[in-house]
Amino acid sequence: MPRFSVIVPCYRVQAFLPECLDSVLGQSFGDFELIAVDDRSPDDCGAILDEYARRDARVKVLHLPENVGLGPARNAGLPHATGDYLLFLDSDDTLTPGALEAVAGRLAETADPDVLVFDYARTYWWGGTRRNVLAHLLAKEEVFTAAEYPGILDLLMVVWNKAYRRDFVTEHGFAFPPGYYEDTPWTFPVMLSARRIAALDRICVHYRQRRQGSILSTTSRKHFDIHDQYERVFAYLAGRPELASWRPYLHRKMGEHCLDILAKPDRLPPADKAEFFRRTARMFRAHRPGGARVDGEVAVLTGSWTGYRLRRQSARAGREAARRAGRARRAAAARAGAGWAALNARRPLDERLVVYSASSHRGVLGDPAAIYQAAREIAPELRGVWVVRDEETAAGLPDGVEHVIVGSRRYLEVTARAKFFVNDVNWPGTLAKRPGSVHIHTHQCTPLKYLGADLRDKPGARLGVDVPRMLRRADRWDFSLVASRHAELVWERAYPCHFTSVRTGSPRNDVLVRGGPGGFRERHGIPEDHTVVLYAPTRRDYRRGGYVDRIDLARFAAGLGAGHTLVVRLHPSLAAGPARGMGLAELARRRIVVDATDEPHLADVLLAADALVTDYSSVMFDYAVLDRPIVVHADDWPAFAASRGTYLDLTAEPPGHVTRGFRELSGLFRSGGWRDGESARLRAAFRARFCEFEDGRAAERVVRTLLLGEPPSGPASRIPGQSGSRDALSPA
Template sequence: MPRFSVIVPVFKVQGFLRECLDSVLGQSYADFEVIAVDDCSPDGCGAILDEYAERDPRVRVLHLPENVGLGRARNAGMPYATGDFLFFLDSDDTLTPGALRAIADRLEEARDPDVLVFDYARTYWWGGTRRNVLARVLAEASVGTFTAVERPEILELLMVVWNKVYRRGYVTEHGFRFPPGYYEDTPWTFPVLLGARRIAALDRICVHYRQRRQGNILSTTSRKHFDIHDQYERVFAHVDAHPELARWRPYLHRKMGEHCLDILAKPDRLPPSDKGEFFRRTAELFRRHRTSTPVPAELRVLEGSYARYLTRRRAAAAGSALDRRARGARKAAVKRVKRGWSWAHERRPLDPNLALYSAFSHRGVLGDPAAIHRAARDLAPHIRGVWVVRRDQVEQLPPDIEYVLPDSLEYRRLAARATYFVNNVNWPRVLAKRPGSVHVHTHQGTPLKYMGADLLGKPGARQGVDVPGMLRRADRWDHSLVANRHSELVWDRAYPCRFASARTGSPRNDVLVNAKPDDGAAFRLRHSIPEDHTVVLYAPTRRDHVRGGHVERFDLARFAEDLGEGHTLVVRLHPSLAKGPARGMGLAELHRRGALVDATDWPRVEEVMLASDALVTDYSALMFDYANLDRPIVVHADDWGAYTASRGAYFDITAGAPGHVSRSYRELTWLFASGSWQDTEATELRSGFRDRFCEFDDGRAAERVVRTLMLGEPDTPISIPLPATAGDDEAPAHA
């Protein structure tokens, strides 16, 4: 008996069907059967299904003699299911890699609940991806099991059948079936969830929900949308037949009204001539099932006439237009006030004891600017340091940090008067560079991939990047901090501006250069990592040739397991991926289960590095910082050719790596299994890498910036070895 029976109803999806089936049959978890139901599809779907069934014994095909619709096609497949759990997958959607393994693990953890609800992401025909906006509901419910009464918010998730798996015994016991018509998921999902004694949640994207440009049934203009009324009648009939569910009638009454009004409001659902009839039938249904619970204000329109509904809709549309014009006028007025405010303060002299700091587009007290700020507090306490921080980051600030919100009047005042500006990204365009002000640009590490003007030759990598505008903002820089001569040469060409290079080293790396054996203990303790464990930090970078930037190079759960006993895997995604769907592809769930540690949100990456014993990365600039720790580094370069073709690189990291290079997952795991990741050759490679890229990092970079660039003291000399070869200082060439 297989663990899963994946039932796939098929109708007119020949362009998407192979991708759907491949996403199932290619899963690392293989204990399943596929029951594909050909709903008398008039295209080539039947032949495709037969081809797959002949090739893979796990696929069984049912050819229906006539088209019966999505719901009844699912019904046709259920009697042939032998799995413990039923999984209904639409034939134009796909499973994400590792989805069945994650679902099976969660089912085992929850001891086979009646229903398991998991997450999904919409994938749009133009290439975009957007995660379910209510993903937090699953995250909050991802421990243990519950009922709908205990967590009613689970009912607010999309009312579809394919974001859940169902224990077959539970479905059989209650005789759940799909009705005919549109919106067939509604009278299935409500009864199933309301009657379940044990529901579990999985905070992981398991399905990519395809948003087709055309062909989506529910986006088609048709009278079939009237089926929604019959479907809710079935829901209420189920509640009537089960008195223990009577408490849900007010909730279902409200949901029905909201659902029907939403259909009515969509311009592409109903023929205009049918909208009045749809409203009247909805209002009749709403009255018939009304409870003693007061009707919400937004649904009271169903107690009136269709003419009154139209009047309110027109009034709301007109009000929205007026609101938009009013908001536009207010925005223009505020902009004029801020411009005038800035102009007035720019007429005043600079404050020689005022410094403005920012990092990562105002994300907090982080990186090189934070290290410089700490040093300035000790060495130049007379210089007032103020941070520019986004509102959503204010609560994370240390209590002794003075801050302003971006583009507030106070920010404008301080920006007009400050003498020192320290940032690791460009300041906004509206900030004027005043004579006498000192702009210190720290960058974000040593560059491997193309930056600045070099992106002009890489149109894919510069998508959405205004390179000329970037260079105009960089014209404000006075000093560009570098940790090595490679960076100095790159920045001179990538940013053809008027700054001077400052061979200070990277201030944020001071803590790495001066690291003590127990500096990473706090991070380990916070994440319950045993003291005797070898911590492997995996830090992949983003891919510019992939929309969204995230590509999962290998199965993280498998890597954590393959590292073996006595090891802990810590994963830190690129900051640009922290808020996207990448975390939902399994990382968050693996962190919850303790399979690995997700350190993506940990604010200070230096602490994550200090807590680790080795780094695995692809092409992240983190490797240049990590080399200061003189700990093993493995470069996983399985797509180096694609990466350099799309983004460009200043040198071949596979030929000048800080350690061993793996070009496949098998090679990566062998390096750790064999112990080669820390052998003599790895040490020699790292030594050469450190000589080249850590040459100015001596543990005093932040002090040097404050003393030389802010206090004007003589430059503190750095002991710089001669280059190994004359060719080391040649300007970097395009890849």
């Protein structure tokens, strides 16, 4: 008996069906049967299914004598299912790689619950991917019932984001009715009846958003089917007194669902909307529990169609009036702000005022933070003010940090009067540079990948990047901080503007040179005697969304063996996308890896790591300061270099061993070669070139020479073992 029975109903999906079937048959977990139901499809779906069945014994094909629709087609597959668990997959959707293995693992971990709910991501015909916005609801570790965790019912009420214990389904006699909204009378009874529900915080299904052809996006009277389906839900409750407490919830849910259909402009023919409203209102009144409050949006169902239309018209008029008023307020605020800024711009510059920002106003971070801390110690007479993006960010600032919200009146005043500006990205285009003000640009990295003007012939990499505007903002720079002559030459080439390169080193890396204590291991419960391997992949410009899964994290962590901890830190641009839902969140929950993506201070993570595995992330240049082993996993180097452009051939001048496949990577760590003499030799050459001015005094150097105006002192900063010298602050 297989662990899973995957039921796939098929109708007019010949263009998408092979991808769907391949996504199942290519799973790393192979203990399943695939039951494909040809719902009398008029295209070649039946022939495609038969060909797959000939090639793979796990595929069973049912050819229905007539078209019955999605729900009954699923029912047709149920008697043929022999697996412990049932999964339903629509034939234009796909399972993600490793999905069944993750589901099997979570089922074993939770002792075979009745239902397991997992995550999904919408994939769009134009190439975009968007994760379920309610994915956080799936982070719950304990087994529960719907009554204990009702938030689980806020998820999309569909059949295909769950695995169902087959004996549970058989015991309750669950089946799909015909109709458009067949998921509704299946999902609610199943979820409310389940005695044990578990959640899996992992994207297991890619939910295809077709440009055309989606049943529920079609304008048709068939949307009236929603009423019959909710009648079935209420009938199910009527026969089960133990579920009576759910009637108020489902009453409201039904009203919200129907009103949502009514409000969509492309669902119902205009001539049918009044009838749909009246039928909904009748059902709403008929199933209203005694004494239940009716408020909020659904209260409109207690009135008439005319009242609903007037309310909708009033709401639209109100929204339009609010938009007009908002535009007027913003215009007035802009005029007032411009006037306030102009007034302050006529006042003298405040020679002691330094304005800081980091990572697009995200807090006290990176190089600007290091300079700010050094200024507080060396030059307390300087007033440092941070620009942050909103009140939420401001609430997370350390105690005693003066701040302004970007765009506010205080922001306009401070930026009009400040003598010094310190930032690691460009300031907004609205900020005017006053004569006599000094802009210090710290950057966020030593560059490997093409940037700025060098992106002009890289259309994929510059997607959404306005290079001319970027250069106009860079025209405000007075000083550009560099950690090496490589960085100096790159920044001057990529940003052909009138600034002075200053060989200070990277202030953010001072703590790495000095070897600060950090606290990452303690916060994450990593034993002090463990060898910590940090995996830090970067984004890909040849893939929309930037995410490419390069290695099997679970296998890699297991291969490291006892006494090792694998820490993963995604590129910041991937932190809020689907990348974490493709397995990282689940592995972190199971303590197989530690997810350091949200750690605000990169230096804490680097200090905790005994080795770095990366592909082409610029974090390698910072980590090299620690003189610890680095492994470059370059399995797609030609594609990456061609799509983005790079300033050096990393495979020819690496900071350590280079691997080009997972087997080679895991073998390197099993053998201990990751820290051998060749690794040290390569690292020494890399450090000599790219960590040239990193001596732990960069922040102090910036404060004394650029903020206080003291003359440069001493020779150029050199890492240990280098010869030669040059003034650390001499311009290029």
